[in-house]
Amino acid sequence: MDQDWQGVLRGANLRVTAGRLAVLGELAEHPHSGVGELAAAVRARTGSASTQAVYDMLAALHEARIIRRVEPAGRPPRYELQTGDNHHHLLCRSCGAMHDVACAVGHSPCLSPSNDLGFVVDEAEVIYWGLCAQCNEPDERNT
Ligand SMILES: [Zn+2]
Numbered sequence: 001m002d003q004d005w006q007g008v009l010r011g012a013n014l015r016v017t018a019g020r021l022a023v024l025g026e027l028a029e030h031p032h033s034g035v036g037e038l039a040a041a042v043r044a045r046t047g048s049a050s051t052q053a054v055y056d057m058l059a060a061l062h063e064a065r066i067i068r069r070v071e072p073a074g075r076p077p078r079y080e081l082q083t084g085d086n087h088h089h090l091l092c093r094s095c096g097a098m099h100d101v102a103c104a105v106g107h108s109p110c111l112s113p114s115n116d117l118g119f120v121v122d123e124a125e126v127i128y129w130g131l132c133a134q135c136n137e138p139d140e141r142n143t
């Protein structure tokens with residue numbers, strides 16, 4: 001993917017580093033990656049990086065709102081590029097497969113709670129838990 005990550009980083013006042021570019025390139029190809037996969041990608045492209053260094057990269061990119069962090073309860077966080085569409089996720093309880101799903105209706109309707117109690121809401125996160133089609137398939141081979 002030929003995205004101008006250097007421009008994106010500079011636009012966010014972040015230093016352009018090989019590690020950050022590796023994270024963004026990996027997320028462009030593999031959305032919903034975990035820290036382990038991202039650390040492997042960074043190491044593959046830069047030679048070496050501690051896990052803590054990768055956490056620091058992710059924190060900086062997240063703070064600059066270049067990437068989004070999805071935190072399913074009781075599971076390690078996944079990361080993806082911030083696309084600004086406030087999409088939601090389907091998550092398989094069994095195999096951990098994660099897929100993007102658009103908001104239920106129209107443009108980011110989930111940004112409007114029925115009562116916002118005066119909050120200025122800027123993000124809504126919905127995870128639909130269940131079993132993916134593959135995990136839900138009855139195993140016919142053993143019957
Ligand atoms: Zn599954």
Ligand SMILES: [Zn+2]
Nearest residue numbers: 031080099100
């Ligand atoms: Zn996603």
